[in-house]
Amino acid sequence: MxxxxxxxxxxxxxxxxxxxxxxxxxxxxxxxxxxxxxxxxxxxxxxxxxxxxxxxxxxxxxxxxxxxxxxxxxxxxxxxxxxxxxxxxxxxxxxxxxxxxxxxxxxxRLGSLLEVGTGFHPELTGRENVYMNGSILGMSRREINAKFDQIVEFSEVGKFLDTPVKRYSSGMYVRLAFAVVAHLDPxxxxxxxxxxxxxxxxxxxxxxxxxxxxxxxxxxxxxxxxxxxxxxxxxxxxxxxxxxxxxxxxxxxxxxxxxxxxxxxARTGDLRNKTRTGDGRAKFVRAGLVDNDGRPLTVFTTGDDLILHMDVEATTDLPDANILVAVQTLHGTRLISGWTDESHFPVTLTKGRQGYECRFKNVAIRPGNPIMVSLRIALENQTLLDFVENALVYDVVGDDRSRHLYTNTELGVIAYDTEWKGVKAAE
Ligand SMILES: Nc1ncnc2c1ncn2[C@@H]1O[C@H](COP(=O)(O)OP(=O)(O)OP(=O)(O)O)[C@@H](O)[C@H]1O
Ligand SMILES: [Mg+2]
The missing domain is CATH 3.40.50.300 (P-loop containing nucleotide triphosphate hydrolases)
Structure with missing residues (x-):
């Protein structure tokens, strides 16, 4: 075959x-x-x-x-x-x-649905685009007529058939584009x-x-x-x-x-291939949790200082940058953030690589709740240089100090030392 x-x-x-x-x-x-x-x-x-x-x-x-x-x-x-x-x-x-x-x-016969913006002619109406695509696929007008209603029904853009597709919302555009390729019999x-x-x-x-x-x-x-x-x-x-x-x-x-x-x-901390946004004049190339002596950690032990090392590579000198580190749950709830602006720590980037450390003291996250770290670097005017969402993932474990803690997530993400005692009841 x-x-x-x-x-x-x-x-x-x-x-x-x-x-x-x-x-x-x-x-x-x-x-x-x-x-x-x-x-x-x-x-x-x-x-x-x-x-x-x-x-x-x-x-x-x-x-x-x-x-x-x-x-x-x-x-x-x-x-x-x-x-x-x-x-x-x-x-x-x-x-x-x-x-x-x-x-x-x-x-x-090949039909393709590629990135938004390819395949349809923006000035033509939805209806005209359907016919144009059909003829590109080598179909006769009669064949396209026969499929037309199915296409419109699937796309749910019936009301806008005679509107140029450049006025369509992205959702309408994709709905019609998919309906066309999926019904014009490629x-x-x-x-x-x-x-x-x-x-x-x-x-x-x-x-x-x-x-x-x-x-x-x-x-x-x-x-x-x-x-x-x-x-x-x-x-x-x-x-x-x-x-x-x-x-x-x-x-x-x-x-x-x-x-x-x-x-x-996610565990080795090489960030170069990560999905990111930003103009890229500076990029996080590596990051990871370390212990007090700067040795890489594979898990975070609750109660310890959470110390993050990150390397930033700049393609040019950039004074007045700021770095934000956000720690969140797997569900995306932000637990804590460290921001150089808030701490009045100046970030002056020079062309090449430089390292930074961000230390959160005594972070008490309940064991059993993995954490994710997002990294963002911007200029003072908030021009985004690099933002790597969910750059790192770590399991959180307990040690001797925290062995008594239950790992049920229903008990909350933050684990505090609690003291209990009996008190005099109200009369
Ligand atoms: N027209 C173009 N001119 C120059 N570079 C391009 C062009 N189109 C794509 N690239 C580059 O080619 C590489 C491959 O891009 P491509 O769009 O094929 O990736 P992809 O696997 O589809 O990624 P994604 O999952 O983000 O859609 C990228 O580095 C991209 O920046
Ligand atoms: Mg792509």
């Missing part, structure tokens, strides 16, 4: 910073799209990291020598961190961009993680629809960061790391290896 999709030694080189303008260009969009778009900015940062395949200072390989195949009727997930090259690969497969090297083969469906923009109910309908399509023998290649979803939807997964294919195999196994790797990174 010949594969439906074949990616053969595909590489794609980009100029560094070429797509950096994106975020500011999107003034009045919802937060989800802003977050989505800021991914692009994050990715630009990602390539300032060592280990990228840069063959000169101004370009780098977003995808390097990638090869894999997807068989007809198979559903395959593409996974990897931010900036790994997933969307780039999908764009090459959708012929939105040419590979710098290598080749692709596609057997069958034999091969390529879906980037745009679905994350929709609400939970819509996402579920999309996944259900993709499962139906998979069952009816369509070939699907999709990107997702939702690791629970992947094994339900796909037989196999392909893992990308810094543009390279590092694993191809059964979806459950690849997802497991990917998650193991994420956890290892």
């Amino acid at each position: 010949k594969p439906a999709l074949r990616v053969e030694n595909v590489s794609k080189r980009y100029a560094i910073g070429a797509n950096q303008a994106m975020v500011g260009d999107l003034p009045n969009i919802t937060d989800s799209v802003r977050r989505f778009a800021s991914g692009t900015l994050r990715k630009v940062r990602a390539l300032l990291q060592p280990g990228r395949f840069a063959d000169d200072a101004n370009s780098f390989w977003a995808v390097k020598d990638a090869s894999f195949e997807v068989n007809p009727g198979e559903a395959v997930a593409l996974i990897g961190r931010n900036g790994a090259g997933k969307s780039t690969l999908l764009k090459v497969l959708s012929r939105i961009t040419e590979p710098t090297q290598g080749r692709i083969e596609i057997r069958g 034999e091969i469906l390529i879906v980037d993680e745009v679905l994350a923009v929709g609400d939970a109910n819509f996402q579920k309908r999309c996944i259900d629809r993709m499962m139906d399509l998979a069952r009816s023998g369509k070939t699907i290649l999709f990107v997702s960061h939702n690791m629970q979803q992947i094994p339900r939807l796909c037989q196999r997964a392909v893992m990308l790391e810094r543009g390279q294919v590092v694993e191809v195999g059964p979806a459950g196994d690849v997802v497991q290896h990917y998650m193991d790797q994420l956890l290892v990174d």
Whole structure:
């Protein structure tokens, strides 16, 4: 059987910073799209990291020598961190961009749903875009007519069909875009993680629809960061790391290896590959809990000083910066923060690497409640340089002093020494 999709030694080189303008260009969009778009900015940062395949200072390989195949009727997930090259690969497969090297083969009619902003023409109405996309897929007007009502029903944008899509909210846009690719009968469906923009109910309908399509023998290649979803939807997964294919195999196994790797990174404190926001002139490159002698810790012992060491790398001199360290529960509740501004500690960055220590005294977190640490560095005018949310995760344990404490989370996150005594009752 010949594969439906074949990616053969595909590489794609980009100029560094070429797509950096994106975020500011999107003034009045919802937060989800802003977050989505800021991914692009994050990715630009990602390539300032060592280990990228840069063959000169101004370009780098977003995808390097990638090869894999997807068989007809198979559903395959593409996974990897931010900036790994997933969307780039999908764009090459959708012929939105040419590979710098290598080749692709596609057997069958291909429909793709890529990042918000591709696929639809902004000036055309929803209705016109449906017809345009159908004809790109090689369908006749009559064929599109036959599917039209289904598409409109699925997308729930009926009232706005004759409005140019540039006036659509991000949610409407994605709903219509998905409805089009999922109903215009492509034999091969390529879906980037745009679905994350929709609400939970819509996402579920999309996944259900993709499962139906998979069952009816369509070939699907999709990107997702939702690791629970992947094994339900796909037989196999392909893992990308810094543009390279590092694993191809059964979806459950690849997802497991990917998650193991994420956890290892969360514990080793290397922050260079983390998802982040900020303009990147300064970045947290390492951080971790240490003991009183500066030795790295793997768990936090309640009652101790919580001491965090962090290394910041600046691309230029930046006087008047400030650092915020926030410690929170796994549910995201902020427990404590340390802020250099509040402590009147000056942060004067010079080009290169510098280290800082933040010490919280006698932190009494009830054992059994893991903690996460987020790191933020900004300038005095609050220009964000780098923000790494949930950069580190630590288990909290007890020792001799705290052995008596129960670990039930219902008893609260903070554990205080309590003293009890009997007193005279009111008359
Ligand atoms: N048009 C472009 N010009 C220059 N660099 C680009 C362009 N598009 C993507 N890149 C860069 O290529 C790398 C791979 O980006 P890509 O969008 O493929 O990653 P991704 O795996 O989809 O990440 P995410 O999970 O954040 O969506 C990133 O470093 C990104 O900044
Ligand atoms: Mg992407």
